[in-house]
Amino acid sequence: MFADIAERPIVDAASGVLTIDLTALAANYRLLQARLAPARTAGVVKADAYGLGAARVAPTLYAAGCRDFFVAHLGEALKLRPLLAPHARLYVLNGLQPGAEAACAAAGIVPVLNSLEQLDNWAGLARARGITLPALLQFDSGMCRLGLEPQEAEALAADPARLAGVEILHVMSHLACADEPDNAQNAAQLAAFERLAALFPQATPCFANSGGSFLGPAYAGSLARPGIALYGGAPIGGRPNPMAPVVRLDVPVIQTRTVPAGARIGYGGRFVAPTQMRLATVAAGYADGLPRHLTDHGAAFLGDTRLPFVGRVSMDSIILDISALPPDALKLGSLVEIVGPHQTLEDVAEASGTIAYEILTRLGARYHRVYR
Ligand SMILES: *Cc1c(COP(=O)(O)O)cnc(C)c1O
DSSP states (O other), X not given: OOTTGGGSOOOTTOSOEEEEOHHHHHHHHHHHHHHHTTSEEOEEOHHHHHTTOHHHHHHHHHHTTOOEEEESSHHHHHHHGGGSOTTSEEEEXXXXXXXXXXXXXXXXXXXXXXXXXXXXXXXXXXXXXXXXXXXXXXXXXXSSSSSXXXXXXXXXXXXGGGGTTEEEEEEEOOOSSTTOTTOHHHHHHHHHHHHHHTTOTTSEEXXXXXXXXXXXXGGTOSEEOOOTTTTTOOSXXXXXXXXOOOEEEEEEEEEEEEEOTTOEESGGGOEEOSSOXXXXXXXXXXXXXXOGGGTTTOEEEETTEEEEEESOOOSSOEEEEOTTSOTTSSOTTOEEEEEBTTBOHHHHHHHHTSOHHHHHHTOOTTSEEEEO
């Protein structure tokens, strides 16, 4: 996979080539599906499928058997709706904003109801029209982010008339520490969720994200919601990553030079060349989603050779120390690897002081995108 990328000339004078392997994406979906069965496996495609392009990712997942898709906002769902078959289900994680009910219903999109107010608004529309509207009902099982509090869930269970007009397809909750299998909060959240879910026996559970999909069958529920693992991210921290890489990022060299000892490199002149050095400037920077925090920590690769970033990461460029390479190994237009076989998303995230999710979702709009 990706073997020929380094030989390809830079396309469209872009800041880099972002290669997205849709075959690996589909393989990751099938791996999760096999793991989670008999639960169904949804695809979380919020934030433009974690930056990879929901318009390409969602139909690929559909072709791999996925029928359930989660986004964060109604606007994301409305964009995706025409690209998916009518029987594919689209859910909005962040809930239903007041006034958005009619648009949500008209597009056949399923909201996650996170509060009693949202439930009342959705049920109100259903009753006013004499129809039944579907929803997911989220409980807060211990993350304090979204969903009904336990007392609210109990009050609702005691007053089922409040649900009239709404068909709860699944009860849902979200794990705060699923990437840490030894964290006791996982079992505590599962227990809290199971207790509340039992109050709504007509609805089956939707619980696991990527990490939760690897915590064991008790976490799978009847509909799992992995995101990052589909895109090749490690579902569990500090363990071998079972997912196939989906993303590769290569950036082109736009200039090379040799500088003497004492040369001040990059903004602020803060990196001083300790000896004579050979440098290459590449065409991507923090405006392309390569965090400025990679200054002093980041590197590119040419084959197996690590090329450290020197000087500050600029908006549109980064300077590499290429002294370790044979002369003429890099020329104008040569591509070097930022994410790929020598450097995983997790490696770049760690060097950036962040997580793979943030690196992915910030991938720049200036890259030339190649889908395979
Ligand atoms: C983003 C999100 C997911 C997907 O999480 P991953 O860790 O990427 O698998 C699932 N559920 C909810 C509520 C989310 O916000």
